[in-house]
Every structure is written in structure tokens, then in C-alpha cells.
Amino acid sequence: MKLRYMWCVVALGGVLGCGQQESSKPADRELEALLPELSSRAQWSIAEGPTSHTPDNLWEYLDGGAPQYLAYGFEKMIHIRYQLGDDPLASIAADVYDMGSELGAFGIYSSIRPPTAAIRSWGAEGYRSGAVAAGWKGTVFVHVAADDDRPELIEMLEGLMSEILDRVVGSDSPPPVLRPLPPDGLVPHSERYVAADLHGHAALGGGVLAIYEIDGRRSELFFSELESETAAAAALTTVRSERERWTEEVMDHAAAGEAGFRFEDPGAGSGLVVRSGRYVAGVQGDLPLAAQEALLASLTARLP
Amino acid sequence: MASLRKSVDRRTFLKLGAAASGMAVAGCESSEPVASSPQTFELGYRPLGGTGLRVSEIAFGSHHIDRPDLMRAALDAGINAFCTSGPYLDGREEEALAEGMATAGSRREDVVILTGTVVRPGASTTKLLAEIDASLRRLQTDYIDVYYTGEVRTVEDVRVDALYEAFDIARQAGKVRHLGLTSHAGGMQDCLNAAIEDEQIEVFFIKYDFVSYPDLDEILSRAAQQGIGTMVFKTNAGNRQREIEDLEAGGLSFPQATVKWALTNPAVASVAISMSSFDTIRQFTAAAGAALTAPEVAMLRRYAEEMYDKYCRFCGECEQHCPHGVAVADVNRFAMYFSGYGREKQAMRFYRALPAKRSAAACEACVGHCDSGCPFGRRVQTELVAAHRQLSFLEA
Numbered sequence: 001m002k003l004r005y006m007w008c009v010v011a012l013g014g015v016l017g018c019g020q021q022e023s024s025k026p027a028d029r030e031l032e033a034l035l036p037e038l039s040s041r042a043q044w045s046i047a048e049g050p051t052s053h054t055p056d057n058l059w060e061y062l063d064g065g066a067p068q069y070l071a072y073g074f075e076k077m078i079h080i081r082y083q084l085g086d087d088p089l090a091s092i093a094a095d096v097y098d099m100g101s102e103l104g105a106f107g108i109y110s111s112i113r114p115p116t117a118a119i120r121s122w123g124a125e126g127y128r129s130g131a132v133a134a135g136w137k138g139t140v141f142v143h144v145a146a147d148d149d150r151p152e153l154i155e156m157l158e159g160l161m162s163e164i165l166d167r168v169v170g171s172d173s174p175p176p177v178l179r180p181l182p183p184d185g186l187v188p189h190s191e192r193y194v195a196a197d198l199h200g201h202a203a204l205g206g207g208v209l210a211i212y213e214i215d216g217r218r219s220e221l222f223f224s225e226l227e228s229e230t231a232a233a234a235a236l237t238t239v240r241s242e243r244e245r246w247t248e249e250v251m252d253h254a255a256a257g258e259a260g261f262r263f264e265d266p267g268a269g270s271g272l273v274v275r276s277g278r279y280v281a282g283v284q285g286d287l288p289l290a291a292q293e294a295l296l297a298s299l300t301a302r303l304p
Numbered sequence: 305m306a307s308l309r310k311s312v313d314r315r316t317f318l319k320l321g322a323a324a325s326g327m328a329v330a331g332c333e334s335s336e337p338v339a340s341s342p343q344t345f346e347l348g349y350r351p352l353g354g355t356g357l358r359v360s361e362i363a364f365g366s367h368h369i370d371r372p373d374l375m376r377a378a379l380d381a382g383i384n385a386f387c388t389s390g391p392y393l394d395g396r397e398e399e400a401l402a403e404g405m406a407t408a409g410s411r412r413e414d415v416v417i418l419t420g421t422v423v424r425p426g427a428s429t430t431k432l433l434a435e436i437d438a439s440l441r442r443l444q445t446d447y448i449d450v451y452y453t454g455e456v457r458t459v460e461d462v463r464v465d466a467l468y469e470a471f472d473i474a475r476q477a478g479k480v481r482h483l484g485l486t487s488h489a490g491g492m493q494d495c496l497n498a499a500i501e502d503e504q505i506e507v508f509f510i511k512y513d514f515v516s517y518p519d520l521d522e523i524l525s526r527a528a529q530q531g532i533g534t535m536v537f538k539t540n541a542g543n544r545q546r547e548i549e550d551l552e553a554g555g556l557s558f559p560q561a562t563v564k565w566a567l568t569n570p571a572v573a574s575v576a577i578s579m580s581s582f583d584t585i586r587q588f589t590a591a592a593g594a595a596l597t598a599p600e601v602a603m604l605r606r607y608a609e610e611m612y613d614k615y616c617r618f619c620g621e622c623e624q625h626c627p628h629g630v631a632v633a634d635v636n637r638f639a640m641y642f643s644g645y646g647r648e649k650q651a652m653r654f655y656r657a658l659p660a661k662r663s664a665a666a667c668e669a670c671v672g673h674c675d676s677g678c679p680f681g682r683r684v685q686t687e688l689v690a691a692h693r694q695l696s697f698l699e700a
């Protein structure tokens with residue numbers, strides 16, 4: 001079920017498709033239908049858009065960010081900018097993305113959600129951090145940014161988030177891929193789905209990670225599903241060799257799972273990595289070794 | 305005749321592109337394969353224009369990357385240049401860099417930090433100064449080596465008074481050292497030319513590849529003469545190698561070859577790569593330390609040929625073939641502003657500002673002489689007809 005990493009097909013043609021008009025495909029209209037009417041919002045007008053982007057030309061809109069969106073399965077987006085009165089510096093840009101799957105929408109949302117952001121009940125989940133807000137529901141991910149945090153802009157920003165995500169038809173349950181995460185000690189809203197290079201290891205592809213806190217100490221738990229047990233064993237070997245090269249100490253460790261190893265990282269703390277069937281799973285952080293072992297065992301016991 | 309002309313022009317374009325970038329086939333390439341063992345590479349360092357900074361030929365592009373362990377690994381591999389940003393990931397990129405530097409035990413003076421934010425006309429000096437302070441706090445440092453204005457797309461974006469005012473105040477306070485700009489979009493050359501003319505920007509951080517923007521080498525060379533340092537990204541010309549069968553046969557790596565190609569230009573100090581894995585760090589530091597090989601040159605040529613007619617370079621070559629004097633490159637660029645960036649009003653304004661006879665009004669009734677004048681084989685007339693309809697919508 002998980003999204004596989006896709007090479008970012010960042011297009012020359014889309015960039016430069018001179019004279020090419022963005023056709024208003026039915027799907028674009030569906031995204032546009034999520035945008036609220038402005039009739040109830042005195043003094044607000046549309047300053048730009050809505051314009052649409054596809055995988056071919058997304059990178060012209062997102063400076064450097066397109067590969068991440070493509071990796072999460074991006075299919076299309078619309079961008080619109082609202083302006084208050086005639087002040088060009090009192091505007092709000094709203095970007096509505098169809099990520100192609102619920103996992104993709106949750107994935108991109110969770111990858112940008114700041115750990116300390118105030119969580120809001122927009123759609124399946126949303127947050128606001130200063131003048132930026134984001135949320136997801138179904139296959140839709142929404143990102144809205146105001147020019148600054150003046151009350152009138154924030155009021156509009158929050159209203160937009162709520163209205164857009166209320167109109168999305170789709171699931172607002174957490175993606176099933178998160179189910180193996182043990183509930184005890186899980187820091188709320190810390191779960192992430194990563195589309196590629198889990199924990200910095202290309203060999204793992206995508207996977208899940210989440211923060212756990214026990215007695216005031218934290219660690220990150222992660223797991224990735226590979227194609228087969230053989231592929232998982234090969235990935236574990238690669239992860240170990242990369243840790244041997246880039247971290248200070250790596251040693252065998254007979255923890256839960258098979259062929260596990262332990263490593264010490266001067267910054268992120270110690271960690272354990274194991275294989276369990278076709279999964280590679282690990283934990284890293286400040287938790288004592290025994291707590292890390294218990295957490296990892298609890299995870300591997302819940303893996304399908 | 306047409307096909308002969310086209311193939312000659314293709315070769316000419318590729319050769320010119322190569323020569324202009326210092327990719328003298330006899331001088332730079334080697335038939336040796338690229339080193340893949342971590343022991344065999346040697347990452348070089350180059351001066352960043354006249355800034356006095358020396359940067360590793362590969363820079364850590366941290367867009368959407370908040371892993372301190374990757375940043376520490378990059379430092380360990382000899383990478384000293386880190387390109388990050390304030391707004392992305394709510395500042396977590398900058399925080400991760402601070403942590404990576406701390407755990408690596410790096411001395412601040414051994415690391416070159418580029419960071420910045422998007423600054424648009426009408427921006428406030430106070431707000432910009434607050435953003436610089438926020439970046440310093442997250443980076444846990446006293447100064448930023450290069451502070452850039454991001455996503456510059458138009459000449460107006462280059463000439464923002466608040467940017468220069470805020471930068472001067474911050475520089476006098478010792479918080480920033482050099483001013484840069486980032487750009488990657490169609491109007492980029494105009495922005496770079498404006499920045500060269502204004503003599504305020506010291507570092508370009510831009511898209512650069514082996515097929516787009518044939519005039520970019522000349523611009524970068526002029527910038528270098530003026531002491532502007534250039535770092536580049538997106539060297540892979542669209543990353544569409546998977547669409548070309550067996551392009552990377554024989555163990556070649558298209559992304560690595562494009563990086564090596566970019567580094568054959570002496571005006572390019574460093575190539576920023578998005579370092580999302582340990583393996584990326586290994587691969588690209590190895591690539592930078594190895595010479596471009598003949599098979600890699602052949603691979604890049606093939607890619608350029610197969611992607612040849614997929615996009616407009618705004619070179620204006622076809623304009624010589626137009627009996628009506630249509631400003632094809634400008635019209636195409638405005639059409640891109642319209643449909644690519646959602647700047648409809650601005651695109652239409654630019655189009656209206658063209659002298660009437662330079663507009664594409666005559667194209668619909670024309671036989672399309674320009675089609676044979678595009679060295680890249682584009683269907684110019686068809687595109688111009690669509691562009692005219694789009695850009696003159698208000699007048700219709």
C-alpha cells in the first residue's frame with residue numbers, strides 16, 4: 001500500500017511550454033469547487049488565480065520543493081491569492097493539492113507539520129503556526145499562508161482552512177499504515193509518513209516514524225516495509241554499512257527482531273535497528289537501552 | 305533540407321553549449337569510469353566570486369531536510385556549504401543545521417551558510433530584519449555568510465528597496481556578510497542582468513543545466529568578472545532520464561554527470577544537491593571529485609537531443625525569420641508568466657507594453673516562417689497563436 005519513491009519528473013516542457021494554456025480539466029474544477037465564495041467576506045477580492053499546476057510544471061511554482069511533493073504522489077494543485085482591500089501586502093495565498101491518495105496527503109502534511117504547532121480540527125487534521133496553516137483530508141492537502149499575522153488576515157486564513165477542508169469528501173481517519181505504532185508513550189501528532197529515504201537511508205525507501213516520550217526522555221521509532229524478507233535483509237545490511245561509515249560506533253545487538261545492531265550517534269543519541277520479516281524497524285534517541293528495546297519489541301510485535 | 309538543417313543546428317547547439325561551459329571534450333573528459341568507492345574521491349573547493357569565501361564543489365541543499373545526522377555526515381565528507389532557508393519547514397532546516405554543526409564540532413568559520421527568504425516589492429524593512437534575527441537564532445550563530453532574496457522571478461523582485469535597506473542595516477550590525485539571490489524560472493536571465501547592472505548582489509544561487517538558457521554562460525562569465533560568485537542547483541535539466549531508454553546503461557549516472565558538467569564551468573563555484581540520504585552524500589561527493597568521462601558526455605548529448613524540442617529557450621533565433629518583426633522570445637516568456645506562474649495581469653500588462661507590430665497579432669494569418677527558424681524544432685507559430693489569444697484576452 002505504501003507509496004514508492006518516484007524519480008522527480010520535473011518537466012522541461014511544462015516550464016517552458018510557451019503559450020500553452022492551462023486547460024481547466026474537470027479535476028481542476030473539482031479542486032476549485034473547494035474554494036469558498038467571497039460574497040460573505042467584505043473587502044476581500046481575488047488578486048491572483050486560481051491557476052493550476054500538474055507534475056509537469058509544479059517545480060516552476062515550488063522553488064526546490066517539487067521533488068518532495070512528487071515523491072508523495074502529487075497529482076495536481078490550484079493556487080489562489082486573496083487580497084484585503086487594495087493593499088498588496090495584505091494577502092493570503094492558498095494552495096490546494098490533490099496528492100492522489102490519503103497516504104500522500106497525510107504524508108506531505110505530516111512532513112511539514114512543526115512539532116510545536118497548535119493542532120486544529122480542520123479536516124482530518126490541521127495546524128496553524130504563525131501566519132501559516134496546513135491541513136489534510138481524503139486525498140487533499142491544503143497550505144495557506146498570510147503575509148503576516150494581523151488579526152484580520154489570521155481570521156481569513158483560519159476561515160479558509162476550515163471552509164476548504166470542510167468541503168473535501170474523503171476519509172479523516174489516520175492512514176492504516178500508522179496502525180503498528182504502539183500507543184503507549186506516543187507523542188500526539190508526532191507520527192509522520194516519509195515517502196523516501198527514511199531516516200536518511202535510501203535503502204529503506206519510505207516508511208513511518210513517530211516520537212515516543214517515556215519519563216521525560218524521547219526517542220524516534222521508525223519502520224519501513226520492503227518487498228520481501230530478502231530485500232529487508234539487504235536493506236538492513238546497507239543501513240548498517242552507512243551507519244558504520246557515518247556514525248561513531250556500531251555493534252551487534254541481539255534485540256527484538258533479527259540481525260539487529262546498535263549504534264551511537266553523537267547528536268541524535270543511540271539507536272537500534274532490526275529486521276522483522278519484510279520490515280526494517282528501529283529506534284533512536286535519548287531513551288535508555290532497555291526502554292528502546294521494549295519499544296522496538298512492542299513495535300515488531302504489532303507489525304503484520 | 306529541413307531535417308538536415310535541424311540536425312546541423314542541434315550539433316551546433318550542443319557543441320556551443322559544451323564549449324561555452326568549458327566542457328572541452330578533449331580537455332575535461334576522461335575515459336575512466338567515475339569513482340564509486342568512498343575512498344577515491346577528493347572534493348574540491350572553489351572561491352565564491354569576490355566574497356572571500358571558499359565553498360565545496362558540492363553544497364548541501366537542505367530543502368525539506370531537517371536531519372542533523374545527514375548534515376553532520378556532509379560536514380564529515382568535506383562539504384562546507386549549506387543552502388537552507390528560513391521559511392521552509394518552519395525554520396527546522398536551520399535548526400537542524402545548527403545541531404549538525406554542533407555535534408560535528410565544526411568551527412563556525414569553516415562553514416558557509418546560505419539562507420534567506422522570499423522578498424517581494426513592497427516588503428517591509430522591519431519584517432525583513434526580524435526574519436534575519438529569527439534565522440540567526442535558529443542557526444545559533446552570530447552571522448550569516450550569504451543572505452539571499454529567494455525565488456526571484458522578475459526585475460521588480462530584484463529591485464526591492466526594503467531588501468537593500470534591511471541588508472545594509474544587518475551588515476553594519478555584523479549579522480550578514482554577503483547578499484545573494486536565488487532564481488530558477490523563465491525570466492531569470494533578465495533578473496541576473498539587472499543584478500549585474502545594479503552591483504549590489506554578490507552571489508547568484510540559480511538553476512543551471514546543460515540544455516536550458518544558452519545565454520546563461522555568457523551572463524555568468526560577466527558576473528564572474530564583476531566578482532559575483534555563482535552556486536547552482538537543478539543541474540539535471542528536468543530529470544527526465546527515465547523517459548529515455550537505456551540512457552544510463554553501463555552503470556552511468558545521469559544526475560552525477562550533470563553535476564560534473566556544471567562544474568566544468570569555472571564560473572560555477574558549487575552545485576547544491578538535495579541531500580536526503582547518506583547515499584546521496586556519498587554519490588555526489590564522489591562525482592564531484594571525478595572527471596567527466598566520454599560516455600557521460602555522450603549520455604548528456606543524447607538527453608539534450610531527445611529533449612530537444614520540448615521547451616523554449618527564449619533565445620530569439622526564430623525572430624530573424626519573421627517578416628513581421630514579432631518578438632517571439634518575449635511573447636513566449638509572457639505566456640509562461642501567465643500560465644506557468646499565475647501572473648496573468650502582469651503578463652498581459654507586459655504584452656500590451658510591446659510595440660503593436662512586435663505582438664503576435666499577425667501570427668494567425670501567417671504561414672509560420674518562424675517554424676523553420678527555431679534551431680530546436682519547436683512549433684513556434686502554433687504556440688504564438690495560442691499565446692496571443694491568452695495574453696490579449698482583456699482586449700478581445
Ligand code: SF4
Pocket residue numbers: 625626627628629630632664666667668670671672673674675684685688
Ligand atoms: S507565425 Fe509568422 S508572424 Fe508569427 S512570428 Fe512566426 S513568422 Fe512571424
Ligand code: SF4
Pocket residue numbers: 615616617618619620621622623632633636677678679680681682684
Ligand atoms: S521558439 Fe524561438 S525563442 Fe523559443 S527556442 Fe525556438 S528559436 Fe528560441
